Amino acid sequence: MTPEEILAAPPRVLSQQQREHYFSQGYVCLESFLPADVLAEMVAVTAEFVDASRSETKPGAVFDIGPGHGPERPVLRRLKRPDDQHEAYWRFAKGLIADMAADLAGPDVVFHHAKLNFKWFDESDSVKWHQDIQFFPHTNYNVFTIGCYLADTDMQNGPLAVLPGSHLGPLYDQYDQSGSWAGCLQPQDAAAIDMSKAAYLTGPAGSITIHNCRTVHYSPASKSPLPRPLLLNCYSAADAKAYTAHPDPSSHTYEVVRGSAARWAAHDPRPCLLPPDWSGGYSSIFAAQAGEDG
Ligand SMILES: O=C(O)CCC(=O)C(=O)O
Known part of the structure; x- marks a missing residue:
């Protein structure tokens, strides 16, 4: 569907102005969007997982932990597939947030993946400039991620930042000079970005960020000892079909969360960079950008 066709249907959650934006x-x-009871549940469940991560000693299938992680000072970079780890996360992804997804995808919406990213003031927690769709190419670009801050997030604790309008620009090469997957723009492309144009998405706990899969984005390192949890849920229009192995599928991957499954795939002619074959396993964007994947 074109943006015009999607916008012609009345919205469920977003305002028309937010959809157009x-x-x-x-x-x-969307600042302070989540109802207080929903936010409180997400925060409480998340605290349980941070505690559970304290005994982890190496990055694994559920907890991606960073250098220096330990029982006293957790450096949990990511809770993987939260939708599979606790029912509350899946209820969240297929409830209010799926309604929001339908305002942007059109009536037929498919869940792609979820992840819960943290920052811990460990100076290794910046996320370099990248685009998402090269990690999971689809037949069209009606694919996007809805983030929810589970703690107040300002310029001190590493907010998500986007380059406005970049979804209409080129897709970048996210391999390094030696041909290894880097999961980020090459240094010369990143250096060419006009940082004065970056929009930093800040807000109190319960604020929502939404970015398209082509939008160039990054997040600076946290300068605050307070953790920054950002719960990310990714969706596609049902007619956008993935054509490479999913990096980290959960039991809900490709589940139709609104409307019906597609009979026909819609194809955007703009080409997409292919990622490595991750059918044998995937670590995380943090590991790829830090060169930990070997
Ligand atoms: O956690 C963040 O700040 C950004 C994460 C991100 O862009 C990603 O995981 O693709």
């Missing part, structure tokens, strides 16, 4: 700029930010 997403389509023209490639992102939108």
Whole structure:
């Protein structure tokens, strides 16, 4: 569906202005959006997982831990597939947030993946400039990620930042000079970005970020000892079909969360960089960008 066709249907959650902003700029930010009871549940469940990670000693299938992680000072970079780890996360992904997804994808929406990213003031927690779709190419670009901050997030604790309008620009090469997957723009491409144009998506706990899969984005290192949890849920229009192995499928991957499954795939002619074959396993964007994948 075209943005015009999607916008012609009445919205469920977003305002028409917010939808238009997403389509023209490639992102939108909704401050203090989550109802207090929903936020409180997400925060409480997340605290349990941070505690559970304390005994982990190496990055694994559920907890991606960073250098220096230990029982006293958790450096949990990511809780993988939260939708499979606790029912509350899946209820969240297929409830209010799926309604929001239908405002942007059109009536037929498929869940792609979820992840819960943290920052811990360990100076290794910046996420370099990248685009998402090269990690999981689809037949069209009606694919996006809805983030929810589970703690107040300002310029001190590493907010998500986007380059407005970049979803309409080129897709970048995310391999390094030696041909290894880097999961980020090559240094010369990143250096060419006009940092004065970056939009930093900040807000109190319960604020929402949405970015399109082509939107160039990054997040700076946290300068605060307070953790920054960002719960990310990724969706596609049902007619956007993945054509490479899913990096980290959960039991809900490709589940139709609104409307019906597609009979026909819609194909965007703009080409997409292919990722490595991850059918044998995937670590995380943090590991790839830090060169930990070997
Ligand atoms: O956690 C963040 O700040 C950004 C994460 C991100 O862009 C990603 O995981 O693709």
